[in-house]
Amino acid sequence: MAKPHVLIVSSPAQGHVIPTMELAQRLIEQGVKVTFINTEATHKVMTKNWSKKDGYEDLMQMVSIPDGLEPWEDRNDWGKLIKSIPQSMHNKLEELIETINKEENNKITCVIADGCMGWPLRVANKMGIRRAAFWPASTATLSTVMSYRKLIDDGFINSNGTPRTSEMIRLSKTMPPIKPENLIWACVGDLATTEVYFQLTQDNVEISKMTEWYVCNSSIELEPGAFSLFPQFLPIGPLLASNRLANQVGQFWKEDSTCLEWLDQQPPCSVIYIAFGSITNLNQTQFEELAIGLELSNRPFLWVVRLGMTKEATTTYPDGYMERVSSRGKIVSWAPQQKVLAHPSIACFMSHCGWNSTLEGVANGLPFLCWPYFADQFYNKTYICETWKTGLGFKKDEAGIITRDEIKSKVEQLLTDKAFKTKALDIKEKVTSSVEKGGNSHNNLSNFIEWIQAKDTGAKDR
Incomplete structure (x- = not known):
C-alpha cells in the first residue's frame, strides 16, 4: 500500500530549515514519506553536513530548485531573494510534483509550506493537493503578520508597512506590547526592503486562507495570548524539546564538537x-x-x-x-x-x-x-x-x-x-510536559499526522 507522501518547502534560512526539518523527522518517524525542497544554494550548504547515518534515506528525499539568482549574486539581499524565489520556483515545483505523481504509489498527498513563503500552497491548491502551513517562528510574530490590516486601520503603519507612530502596539491584553519599528517586516533593512517584505506578508496572509491546517512551532504554555487571539493556529512544539540530545539536522555550518x-x-x-x-x-x-x-x-x-x-x-x-x-x-x-x-x-x-x-x-x-x-x-x-x-x-x-x-x-x-x-x-x-505523550502539543501533532495519513482527502476532521 502506498505511504502518504508529503512535500515540504522551507524558506532558505538556517532558522527556518532547522525546525522544518524537525517537523519532517516527526513525520518520518510515523512512516510518512517526505520530499524536502530547498533552493539550490541552501541544498548545497545543507548536504555538506548531511549524513546518511542519520537514518532517513528510506523516507527522506532532498530536492533542490534554483532560486532564480545567478551564482555570484548576494543571497543576503533578502529583498531581491524573496522576489526571485516564487518567480523562479513556482512553475518548477509544479513540474516536479507532476513528475513525482506519475508513479502511482508515490503521489504527493500533502504539501506543507513555510508560512513565510506561502506560494507553494497556490501550487498545491491548483493541483488539488491537501495543504498545510508551518510557522517556524513565534506565534506572537505570526499574530502581528495576520493583524497587518488592523494595524493599518488603527494608524500604526501605512499601506506600505512603514511605521507611522512610536506608540506601542498591543494586539490583546494577554500579549506583550511591540514597537511598530520592531514588526517583522519593518526591522529588516531599508525602506525598499521593508516594502518588499510587507508585500510578501500580505500575500502570505491571503495564501494562508488556502490552508487546511496552520501548525506552529510553539506551545500554549509559552504563548497563551497569541493562541487565544488566533485559535485556528495549532501549537505542535517546541519540536526541538522532544529531540534535545539527538543530532540536529539542517545545519548550514560544520559543528566543532x-x-x-x-x-x-x-x-x-x-x-x-x-x-x-x-x-x-x-x-x-x-x-x-x-x-x-x-x-x-x-x-x-x-x-x-x-x-x-x-x-x-x-x-x-x-x-x-x-x-x-x-x-x-x-x-x-x-x-x-x-x-x-x-x-x-x-x-x-x-x-x-x-x-x-x-x-x-x-x-x-x-x-x-x-x-x-x-x-x-x-x-x-x-x-x-x-x-x-x-x-x-x-x-x-x-x-x-x-x-x-x-x-x-x-x-x-x-x-x-x-x-x-x-x-x-x-x-x-x-514545555517538556506539553511535548510528552498526553501533552497539548503532543496531542495536536498526533492529530495532524493522523490527518496526513488518512486516505480521505476531503475536509479536515478535528
Whole structure:
C-alpha cells in the first residue's frame, strides 16, 4: 500500500530549515514519506553536513530548485531573494510534483509550506493537493503578520508597512506590547526592503486562507495570548524539546564538537554560552567590547564566533586577548547547540533571541542575556524579559554600543539573582510536559499526522 507522501518547502534560512526539518523527522518517524525542497544554494550548504547515518534515506528525499539568482549574486539581499524565489520556483515545483505523481504509489498527498513563503500552497491548491502551513517562528510574530490590516486601520503603519507612530502596539491584553519599528517586516533593512517584505506578508496572509491546517512551532504554555487571539493556529512544539540530545539536522555550518569535551571539564552551572545565530553581524568596536566584557566577567565562557560575524574581512581580537582568556574561554566557529545547552556546566545563554535558540534555551531551563539583532528577535526578547521573566536585556550607550561594563554588570545580575533560574526551570517543566505523550502539543501533532495519513482527502476532521 502506498505511504502518504508529503512535500515540504522551507524558506532558505538556517532558522527556518532547522525546525522544518524537525517537523519532517516527526513525520518520518510515523512512516510518512517526505520530499524536502530547498533552493539550490541552501541544498548545497545543507548536504555538506548531511549524513546518511542519520537514518532517513528510506523516507527522506532532498530536492533542490534554483532560486532564480545567478551564482555570484548576494543571497543576503533578502529583498531581491524573496522576489526571485516564487518567480523562479513556482512553475518548477509544479513540474516536479507532476513528475513525482506519475508513479502511482508515490503521489504527493500533502504539501506543507513555510508560512513565510506561502506560494507553494497556490501550487498545491491548483493541483488539488491537501495543504498545510508551518510557522517556524513565534506565534506572537505570526499574530502581528495576520493583524497587518488592523494595524493599518488603527494608524500604526501605512499601506506600505512603514511605521507611522512610536506608540506601542498591543494586539490583546494577554500579549506583550511591540514597537511598530520592531514588526517583522519593518526591522529588516531599508525602506525598499521593508516594502518588499510587507508585500510578501500580505500575500502570505491571503495564501494562508488556502490552508487546511496552520501548525506552529510553539506551545500554549509559552504563548497563551497569541493562541487565544488566533485559535485556528495549532501549537505542535517546541519540536526541538522532544529531540534535545539527538543530532540536529539542517545545519548550514560544520559543528566543532571539541567544545563538549571542554564543557566536561568545567564546574556545574558555571559557563556563559554566547551564540548569535547565522546572520548577526557586529562592527569591530562592538565585537571588542563583547570580548572584553566576557573577560571582565571572570567566568568560564564558550563563545561561537562564526566566519563573517564581524563586518571586517577578518575577526580581530583585542591585543593579548586569547592568551589572557585561554584558561577559561573556549571559542569555536560553530557549536552543536542543542548538546551544549543541555550540558550541566552551562549557566546561561547570551543569545540573539532567534526563535530556535529561544526554544532551545527554554527547553533546557536556562536564563537568557538577550542581544536581538533583527526581525522577530526583538519581540522574542520581550517575551523572555517581560512575560516569562527568564532573562535580561542590554542597554546601549549614546553611540549605540553595548559596553564592556554593561555586559559585566548584566552577567553578574543574571547569575546572582536565583529568580531567573527558578522561573526558567518552571517554564522548562511546562514545555517538556506539553511535548510528552498526553501533552497539548503532543496531542495536536498526533492529530495532524493522523490527518496526513488518512486516505480521505476531503475536509479536515478535528
